[in-house]
Amino acid sequence: MDVREQVVAVMRGVGFDGDELEDGRRLAEDLDIDSTELVEIVVALEQHFGIGIDADAEGGFTTVGDLVACVGRLLSVGTGARR
Amino acid sequence: MSIVITGAGAVTPAGDGLEPLWNGAREGTSHLATIDRFDAGDYACPVAGQADFDAEAELPSRFVKRTDRFTHLAVHSVRRALADAGIAVGTDVAPERTGVMVGNILGGWEFAERELRKLWTDGPRAVSPYQATAWFPAAPQGNICIDQGIKGPARTFVADRASGAYALIGGAETLLRDRADVVLAGGVEAPLSPYGWLCLETSGLVAKARGSLAPHELYRPFDAGHGGSVFAEGSVFLVLERREHAERRGARILGELAGWGVSTDGYMPYYTVEPTGQVLGRAMRTATERAGITGGDLGAVFAHGSGIPFEDVTEGYALHEAFGENAARLPVTAPKSGFGHLLGAAAPADAVLALRAMAAGSVPPTVNLDRQAPGIDLDLVRGAARPVPEWEHTLVVSRGLGGVNACLLLRR
Numbered sequence: 228m229d230v231r232e233q234v235v236a237v238m239r240g241v242g243f244d245g246d247e248l249e250d251g252r253r254l255a256e257d258l259d260i261d262s263t264e265l266v267e268i269v270v271a272l273e274q275h276f277g278i279g280i281d282a283d284a285e286g287g288f289t290t291v292g293d294l295v296a297c298v299g300r301l302l303s304v305g306t307g308a309r310r
Numbered sequence: 311m312s313i314v315i316t317g318a319g320a321v322t323p324a325g326d327g328l329e330p331l332w333n334g335a336r337e338g339t340s341h342l343a344t345i346d347r348f349d350a351g352d353y354a355c356p357v358a359g360q361a362d363f364d365a366e367a368e369l370p371s372r373f374v375k376r377t378d379r380f381t382h383l384a385v386h387s388v389r390r391a392l393a394d395a396g397i398a399v400g401t402d403v404a405p406e407r408t409g410v411m412v413g414n415i416l417g418g419w420e421f422a423e424r425e426l427r428k429l430w431t432d433g434p435r436a437v438s439p440y441q442a443t444a445w446f447p448a449a450p451q452g453n454i455c456i457d458q459g460i461k462g463p464a465r466t467f468v469a470d471r472a473s474g475a476y477a478l479i480g481g482a483e484t485l486l487r488d489r490a491d492v493v494l495a496g497g498v499e500a501p502l503s504p505y506g507w508l509c510l511e512t513s514g515l516v517a518k519a520r521g522s523l524a525p526h527e528l529y530r531p532f533d534a535g536h537g538g539s540v541f542a543e544g545s546v547f548l549v550l551e552r553r554e555h556a557e558r559r560g561a562r563i564l565g566e567l568a569g570w571g572v573s574t575d576g577y578m579p580y581y582t583v584e585p586t587g588q589v590l591g592r593a594m595r596t597a598t599e600r601a602g603i604t605g606g607d608l609g610a611v612f613a614h615g616s617g618i619p620f621e622d623v624t625e626g627y628a629l630h631e632a633f634g635e636n637a638a639r640l641p642v643t644a645p646k647s648g649f650g651h652l653l654g655a656a657a658p659a660d661a662v663l664a665l666r667a668m669a670a671g672s673v674p675p676t677v678n679l680d681r682q683a684p685g686i687d688l689d690l691v692r693g694a695a696r697p698v699p700e701w702e703h704t705l706v707v708s709r710g711l712g713g714v715n716a717c718l719l720l721r722r
Contacts, residue, residue, distance in 0.1 A: 242372035264376070266439040 250292030313482040316561040317395025317549035318662045319387035323359030332666040335645040335674035340526035347502045355516035357525040359542025359650025376440040378418025380500035383545035384450035395549035405461040409490035411480040412451045412466045413473030413497030414654040419506035470710025475657035479570045481550045496547030497654035530678040531615030531644040542650025546658035565665040568721040571596025575713025587627030590715045594632035597719040605633025609701030612660040615644025626686040643691040648677035657708040664704040668722040
């Protein structure tokens with residue numbers, strides 16, 4: 228599975244339908260994700276990928292694609308981002 | 311100005327809706343059984359009323375995951391109550407003119423216990439970020455408002471087993487003060503988690519299992535073998551409106567919340583009750599006086615009937631304090647021994663049953679009342695439902711630890 232497929236799988240585990248998780252979907256406006264649920268998603272991604280995501284430093288996520296890109300970037304920089 | 315009831319929703323051990331609850335009560339059916347939700351073998355009371363409610367089948371999965379079972383039960387029963395009343399918030403009533411009043415005692419421990427276990431075993435980051443908002447007793451209130459888009463007055467009442475009655479009274483007073491046009495008022499409890507169940511046991515409220523009694527025989531209000539309550543999970547909500555508002559929209563009126571009375575024992579030790587029944591009796595009498603009636607006008611009493619010996623006996627004393635010689639000839643019943651004491655939802659359940667019973671002219675029996683306890687001089691309904699013609703008024707009694715008393719007077 229590529230990173231995108233894995234992010235979708237993690238988010239399905241959090242309760243989303245795979246169909247609604249296209250890259251352009253906006254987290255707040257389209258998917259009704261509030262700050263608390265974003266924390267849940269971020270923690271689930273951290274645990275799945277073994278990375279540490281500093282959501283504040285990332286400047287906020289707007290779309291599903293932002294989450295996928297962030298995870299991809301942290302994985303590509305390697306162990307430096309690993310917790 | 312009068313307050314009427316125009317809809318009801320209920321999820322109880324009897325099933326989803328008011329009809330199964332009423333049918334079971336009228337027949338004297340027991341819905342109490344050995345707990346299978348968790349291993350309750352080491353508890354004094356391994357028996358409960360469990361609601362067969364599958365939250366995943368009724369509510370969105372993302373909502374279910376972020377909330378406790380008590381919120382699931384409450385949100386579902388409010389949806390049913392609004393549908394029963396023919397009201398859509400935002401269409402039939404303004405969101406700002408709709409209120410919510412909830413009675414609850416324990417909070418959401420099924421969710422909380424799971425997450426606290428993760429906290430102590432796996433650390434803080436393993437805990438659901440929803441823990442704080444899922445657990446607290448006002449969670450159902452908030453989620454009802456979000457689910458229905460309600461923006462009027464909302465409040466949660468935590469007053470032990472009188473919580474649900476306080477919520478109905480709060481709803482009626484909100485309407486009388488013209489702070490809302492429609493109020494969802496009721497209560498909810500989901501006590502079936504290992505810690506929640508332990509709280510009820512250590513509070514000294516539960517009926518302890520006895521070899522001589524089958525699980526469904528354990529809850530025995532006013533019976534010589536009474537030894538405490540068997541508790542249950544469930545949620546009951548009523549739709550309250552001022553009569554003019556209900557009539558203007560052509561609503562079907564189920565009955566009237568015509569009176570209420572509250573009092574507080576202020577008696578030590580706090581885990582017991584004022585022993586003469588005078589203080590509870592005052593709340594009973596206030597409820598009838600507010601409705602402009604006397605004890606002689608009452609068709610029946612739906613007693614609190616906790617099955618705790620000193621509560622049963624003093625409830626009898628209180629009825630005599632309140633109504634004098636009428637007390638001994640009033641039909642008194644405690645149908646909750648069939649479906650379980652619903653804690654925060656107990657008084658709302660009795661209120662909807664009283665409305666249904668008055669419409670049918672039939673007082674449901676007290677389940678498991680075989681031999682009346684000595685010292686209780688009341689005309690208790692037992693064995694089978696009793697026909698009562700021209701029955702217009704019912705008193706509903708509720709009380710809780712700390713000496714809180716709250717009584718409701720329902721008019722057909």
